[in-house]
Amino acid sequence: MRVELLCTGDELVTGLITDTNSPYLEARLFDLGVKVERVVLVGDVRSDIVQALREASSRADVVVVSGGLGPTADDFTLECAAAVAGVPLEEDARVLGWLRERYAARGVPINPSALRMARIPQGAEPVRNPAGSAPLVMLTLGGCRLFFLPGVPREYRALLDGEVLPRIQQSLESRSVRVFRAFRLLRTVGIPESELDLAVAPLVASHPRVVFGFRTHAPENHLKLMAEAPSQAEADAALAAVEADSRRVLGARVFGSDTEEYAPVLLRMLARAGATLSVAESCTGGLISQQLTAVAGASATFLGGAVVYTEKMKSAWVGVPPEVLERHTAVSSQTAAAMAEGVRAACGTTYGLSVTGYAGPGGGTPDDPVGTVYCALAGPDMATRCERMSFSGDRERVRLFAASHTLEMLRQHLLTAPQS
Amino acid sequence: MRVELLCTGDELVTGLITDTNSPYLEARLFDLGVKVERVVLVGDVRSDIVQALREASSRADVVVVSGGLGPTADDFTLECAAAVAGVPLEEDARVLGWLRERYAARGVPINPSALRMARIPQGAEPVRNPAGSAPLVMLTLGGCRLFFLPGVPREYRALLDGEVLPRIQQSLESRSVRVFRAFRLLRTVGIPESELDLAVAPLVASHPRVVFGFRTHAPENHLKLMAEAPSQAEADAALAAVEADSRRVLGARVFGSDTEEYAPVLLRMLARAGATLSVAESCTGGLISQQLTAVAGASATFLGGAVVYTEKMKSAWVGVPPEVLERHTAVSSQTAAAMAEGVRAACGTTYGLSVTGYAGPGGGTPDDPVGTVYCALAGPDMATRCERMSFSGDRERVRLFAASHTLEMLRQHLLTAPQS
Structure with a gap:
């Protein structure tokens, strides 16, 4: 079954909003074994909508169209559909009844512009919208079935899940050759x-x-x-x-x-091991803490993070001895090790992670140029491990990879550590 | 000028990822006075890409194509472009040189599959990618100019801002009827x-x-x-x-x-005032520190951040008195004030900011439900200010708005504070 999507609206082609309806539908269709072949986004321009409808309906078995079904003057998707089908728009008594009921339930008189929503292409079939005013409209053009949905995500999803997907599934099941x-x-x-x-x-x-x-x-x-x-x-x-x-x-x-993300996976591994974590960050400046605490329930495992941008704070919060900083500088394996051990001791956690380096664009030394990062892992029954990494790219990329590599030291350790 | 976008990749039509590249480009084009006419998304299917390229190039003056330029077997966008243009793919010496330099800089031998990226349609012009391996490729088909970009957002944006948009702008400026x-x-x-x-x-x-x-x-x-x-x-x-x-x-x-972003603006205001900052975060978990330290040179102004997820660390790192926590709980104006004053004292900074709250989905009390956030600002010659906010939405949104509101307390203060 060849399925295409058509989304209309100026806001979709001017960067004002991101189309999240299509990924939602694509994922649901994929679960049914259908890969969407094409998604087309066009603005509120009649000729573009007509052309896109004509093209999609000539190629596809099913076209799901969204947007432009509302009461305002820039809602003319069904007009375009009628033009492509070569039929007039007609006021549909069923839709009119649903609109009247909806307004009566809210105790307000029906808005004249709302009546536009009752005008659908001759021969089309409307389905009541449980979450809004504009109905789902179904139309057959040659061998293609078109579903017209409102673009408002809440209404789109309600009609998709309740009406459109069950019909597509039924039609899939009745096909003889299936992949x-x-x-x-x-x-x-x-x-x-x-x-x-x-x-x-x-x-x-x-x-x-x-x-x-x-x-x-x-x-x-x-x-x-x-x-x-x-x-x-x-x-x-x-x-x-x-x-x-x-x-x-x-x-x-x-x-x-599939949908498993890194931070939740790591936090779950820690929780399973009955372990807790603290982090001391220099060049990543809170990025690691932020990634971990973005996960709901992180506080059960992640107890504290120190963003130590100065030598003073490296000593005050995570106990890096001033002589280590003096002898080896703040960007060194010795400082990284002391930070990991120090934050672990300060927070009383099972593990302590640390990272220090030159994220750029300034800083760096001949031996340790911009992009050089030291990260360390301290834990029970183990010697503190330290790694020196060298990342290319801008400040954002160095920080991103430094954070990832630091967390990955812990994940790899948890994978191989004997479970207590 | 008629501009269309074509994005390729199975992940875009199976709901795995949402296309954020197109809205980015649409917004920038809109700033130049150009409304994108159509956006087409197709999967990694040669015949679909060929057809979409043919259609778009026959309608538009400019087509921006993204995805499918990388080193792997499912990267065949340029193959499709060559087929549409009726020319062969040829190894380009310039691209080959860039790839070799890039691998040499990383000190690793060039990967044979990476050489695929040097094969571009005959007659096409490559432009070096400052943020990755696959180059920007420019090709003219009849009256249409096509730009082929990698789909990785960082590379896409770098090439778009640095190379594609200036060329489009130039071409707009050379048109005869000008607005x-x-x-x-x-x-x-x-x-x-x-x-x-x-x-x-x-x-x-x-x-x-x-x-x-x-x-x-x-x-x-x-x-x-x-x-x-x-x-x-x-x-x-x-x-x-x-x-x-x-x-x-x-x-x-x-x-x-225009392009001024929040964190650099705030850091510049602090620098101009000769002031420094430290931050104590609970519910935002490092987000504020991360936002500030993402700015190059932040270390001149931002000296330290404490992510204090436990009562113990609130006392140990930022000196919140245990009796304040006991009497008022960790989510209270008193704790927020003590955190701001404590982090300021610990780091010896001009200002101290703090934030504590219930980001959700768990937590909260009848008086302070999920979404309740207390933030505070401590500084010289001023009473510590504390605000209680109530944000709706999920954990991510609460954290985002809590971080923004906390920083905004400082910015508003700096706007009105007498300059020393």
């Missing part, structure tokens, strides 16, 4: 995209039913696996096989799958 | 979009040459002013007049204009 799909996203960190590609390349030939894809979401890289087969069981089996092979090849670089 | 435009973005904080709209509505009639626009960039709201006139001098004059009126109406809620 079944199964999908997995494997999220990795610490491996560049080109290396990820090389690592899984040898698997491609032995998994002919699987489409491999890659996505960069700095500092992470994601491997997309999509299996297609004539039955769901075969698609699931193909996916399970390729996922197992991919995990074997990528090992501990995979931190999660 | 001259002058543009100003006034950035506000602390005023909802609907109130911003109401505040400037009375100005609209007296500035007929100006288009008023609004953009929400939580927690900020921006007023876009675009003056159009038959000469640049008239456009500039119309803009100056409407900007003065708007600033009069909006007053101190305007923190900056």
Whole structure:
């Protein structure tokens, strides 16, 4: 089944709002085994809407159109649909009744401009909107079924989930030839995209039913696996096989799958180990603390973070001895180690992490140029570990990768540490 | 000038990620007086990309294409472009040189799959990517100019701002029938979009040459002013007049204009006052520190941040007396005040800011439900100020607005404080 989406509205093509309706529908269709083929966004321009409707309906089996169904003068999507179908708009008694009921329930007289919403293309079928005034309108053009929905996300989702998706699902089930799909996203960190590609390349030939894809979401890289087969069981089996092979090849670089995000995964690992964490940050300036505390319930595991931008605060809050700073400078493995140990002691946590470095654009030394970062992990029954990293890019990128690498020291440790 | 956008990638049509590149470009083009006519999203399917390229280039003067330029097997946008242009892909010596330099700088051997990025359509022109490996590629098809950009937002934006938009602007300026435009973005904080709209509505009639626009960039709201006139001098004059009126109406809620961002503005105000700052955060968990330290050179002004998630750390790091916590709880004006005073004393800074609250989804009390936030400002020659705020929305939104409101306490104070 070929599905296309058409979204109308000036606000969508002038950067005023981001289209979040389409990703919502795409994800739900994907769960049904349907990959949307094309999404088109056009402004409130009649000729553009007419042309886009004509093109989409000539290519697709199903077109979901959103926006331009309301009561105002710039709502003319159904007018355009009628033009494409070569039929007039007609006032629909059912819609008129729903509008009257809706206004009566609110105890206000019906607004004359609201009556525009009752005018739908001749031969179209309306469905009542549970969350608003403008109805869902269904229209068939040749071999294509078009669904017209309001663009307001709450109404769009209500009509989609309640009316549109069940109809698409029914139509899928009645088809004779079906392709079944199964999908997995494997999220990795610490491996560049080109290396990820090389690592899984040898698997491609032995998994002919699987489409491999890659996505960069700095500092992470994601491997997309999509299996297609004539039955769901075969698609699931193909996916399970390729996922197992991919995990074997990528090992501990995979931190999660599908919608799992990094910080919640790490916090869950800490919680499972009965462990707590504190962090001392210099060059990342609170980024690590902020990433962890963005997760609801982080306070059960993450107890404190010190952003220590001065030597004085490195000593006062996380007990870095002044002589370490003097002898080795604030950007050194010795200072990083003292920060990790110091924040762990100050907060009384199981683990302490630290990071210090030159995020740029200023700073740096000949031996430790901008991009040089030291991070350290202190914990029980272990020698404090320290790593020196060198990141390229601007301040934002250095900070992002420094934060990721620091957290990853802890995750890798938790993966291998004997569980108490 | 007719501009269309084409974005490629399975992740865009399967709901995995939301296309934020297009709104970014749309807004910037709108600032140049260009409304994007159409945005098309297609998956990683050669025939769909070819068809979409063919359609867009036959309709538009400029097509900005993103995605599918990387090193992996599912990156074939340029292959499709070559097919549409009827030319072969050729290895480009310039791109090859850039790739070699980039790998050499990182001290790693060039990855064979990376060489794919040097293969561009015959006759196309590459431009070096300052933020990544895949270059910008420019190609002319009939009367249409196509720009091919990587889809990674950081690289997309760098190439767009540095290379693509200046070229589009130049081409706009060389057109025979010209409308001259002058543009100003006034950035506000602390005023909802609907109130911003109401505040400037009375100005609209007296500035007929100006288009008023609004953009929400939580927690900020921006007023876009675009003056159009038959000469640049008239456009500039119309803009100056409407900007003065708007600033009069909006007053101190305007923190900056055009590309000025909040944190650099605040840090500059502090530097100008010869003042330093420290921050104690509870519910925002490092977000404020992170926002400030994202600015290059922040270390001259911002000396330390404490993320104090436990009562123990509120006492240990920022000296909140245990009896204050016991009597008033950690989420109270008394605790906020003690945190601001305590972090100021610990870091020896001119000002101390603090924030404590219930970001949700858990926590809260009948008197102080989720969304309640206390923030405080301590400084020289002033009584510590404390404010209680109540924000709606999810954890992310509460934290974002809490951080903004806390910083805004300081900015408003600096605006009115007598300068030493």
